Amino acid sequence: MTRTGLLGGSFNPAHAGHRRTSLAAARALRLDETWWLVSPGNPLKRDDSMAPLAARFASAQVKAKRGVARVTAIERELGTVYTVDTIRALVRRFPRRRFIWLMGEDNLAQFHRWRDWRKIAALVPIAVVARPGYHYRARRAPAMGWLRRFVRPAAMARHWTKWRSPSLVLLRTPLDPTAATAIRAADPDWHRSSGNSLNPEALRDGVTRRLLYPRRPFAQISTRSA
Secondary structure, eight states: OEEEEEEEEOOTTOOHHHHHHHHHHHHHHTOSEEEEEEOSOOTTSOGGGOOOHHHHHHHHHHHTTTTTOEEEOHHHHHTOOSHHHHHHHHHHHOTTEEEEEEEEHHHHHTGGGSTTHHHHHHHSOEEEEOOTTOHHHHHTSTTHHHHGGGEEOGGGGGGGGGOOSSOEEEEOOOOOOOOHHHHHHHOTTGGGGOGGGOOTTTOBOTTTOOBSSTTSOGGGSOTTOO
């Protein structure tokens, strides 16, 4: 059994907050691995604000160095759009792993908007990481009205593999103010200036070991592509 944390998101771009969140969660939950699931798209976000997958994937690879996480775009292979379908597919494909879903308080605040969010909670335990400015909103979120009865003590987080789902643990991790929204506001063209990280041979999936774009020449793997 490999204890595996799943941190899903757009990574638009990946940043130091993702890295610190993963390290803190890995310590608290005693994870063997953390997977960053770089989504091809996000149903809750506008498409015109989303950088190309290649650029977001590359930015995640940079931040996940030195064993912080395995970067994957496996949703692209699975053909899944919604988290509930992705988790269901991963549980089937990797029966020797125990998965726990990692999310920030900002996502907990809008968790009720996710497709079949109760089914997500029934599939895997959920660990919530503190985010600046979201403490009260997360705890008063509509989803918490249902999830509150399944909250487990943070002091017992390392025992999460023994919990029955639904289970939710609120981790007491250091706050990190980094936000992708602020990074994009400061540099809207961040993905256009990251060409050096888009070597096609470097864009290898950390889980499936496949190249992100295996049969396309470098000229087509452009940060300007849709």
